Amino acid sequence: MANKIISVKNxxxxxxxxxxVKSISFDVYEGEIFGLLGPNGAxxxxxxxxxxxLREKSSGEVIVDGFDLDxxxxxxxxxxxxxxxxxxxxxGLNLVELIRLFGGxxxxxxxxxxxxxxxxxxxxxxxxxxxxxGGQRQRFSIATTxxxxxxxxxxxxxxxxxxxxxxxxxxxxxxxxxxxxTTVILTTHYMDExxxxxxxxxxxDQGKIIKLDSPDKMIDDLVESGFERPKQxxxxxxxxxxxxxxxxxxxGE
Ligand code: ADP
Numbered sequence: 001m002a003n004k005i006i007s008v009k010n011x012x013x014x015x016x017x018x019x020x021v022k023s024i025s026f027d028v029y030e031g032e033i034f035g036l037l038g039p040n041g042a043x044x045x046x047x048x049x050x051x052x053x054l055r056e057k058s059s060g061e062v063i064v065d066g067f068d069l070d071x072x073x074x075x076x077x078x079x080x081x082x083x084x085x086x087x088x089x090x091x092g093l094n095l096v097e098l099i100r101l102f103g104g105x106x107x108x109x110x111x112x113x114x115x116x117x118x119x120x121x122x123x124x125x126x127x128x129x130x131x132x133x134g135g136q137r138q139r140f141s142i143a144t145t146x147x148x149x150x151x152x153x154x155x156x157x158x159x160x161x162x163x164x165x166x167x168x169x170x171x172x173x174x175x176x177x178x179x180x181x182t183t184v185i186l187t188t189h190y191m192d193e194x195x196x197x198x199x200x201x202x203x204x205d206q207g208k209i210i211k212l213d214s215p216d217k218m219i220d221d222l223v224e225s226g227f228e229r230p231k232q233x234x235x236x237x238x239x240x241x242x243x244x245x246x247x248x249x250x251x252g253e
Pocket of ligand 1: 015038040041042043044045047
């Protein structure tokens with residue numbers, strides 16, 4: 001069994017009287033893509049931001065790569081990659097300059113072209129972030145999480161608003177990041193994405209984790225419980241039609 005790279009025990013977060021996270025416990029294993037799913041307001045961002053050291057917890061224990069959040073938040077910061085808000089991409093700077101700037105914030109030498117190559121954006125090195133399409137901007141945003149060569153990256157709805165090709169390109173990129181040894185934690189509202197991409201998922205609702213398993217096992221459990229889809233599902237869906245007609249190659253996405 002792989003190492004636990006994140007261990008969360010009885011984590012709670014209160015906002016005044018309101019308990020947004022209710023004593024949740026879970027582990028994330030090294031080298032997996034772990035999805036945190038759930039309706040809006042379930043407590044996903046609160047949970048992730050606590051682990052990312054960006055928000056105070058009310059109680060519980062969080063250990064990241066052996067570092068206790070209470071004692072070593074600075075060490076945790078050094079080994080994680082968090083997506084920066086695209087609004088923080090200074091409009092006057094091109095992609096290479098932005099990566100240099102962020103590298104400076106991490107106090108680390110970076111090779112911008114190498115990083116851009118990883119996310120297939122070498123062609124855009126001299127462009128500004130606002131000149132990128134939605135998919136390219138997301139890829140760039142993922143590149144910024146890799147600047148400090150992190151052991152874990154956190155991706156918040158990485159494919160929201162993208163077209164089907166751009167989403168699939170992002171899935172390939174995220175899988176590559178995992179295959180290169182980085183643990184990935186992501187949130188998504190796309191169940192097909194979670195099913196394709198995540199090794200395991202936790203489903204949160206009203207501050208609690210109500211299920212945690214591999215997507216495959218969750219589906220099998222549901223089927224075993226006697227669940228049946230109301231309608232015979234066709235062998236393809238409209239997204240398959242779209243991809244079949246328009247192809248999968250990278251475009252200006
Ligand atoms: P999710 O990411 O699953 O949508 P959040 O963690 O953002 O959920 O929010 C969980 C709950 O906590 C929501 O009911 C939200 O309104 C509440 N909440 C989040 N941040 C704050 C805050 N700073 N102050 C008060 N309530 C908050």
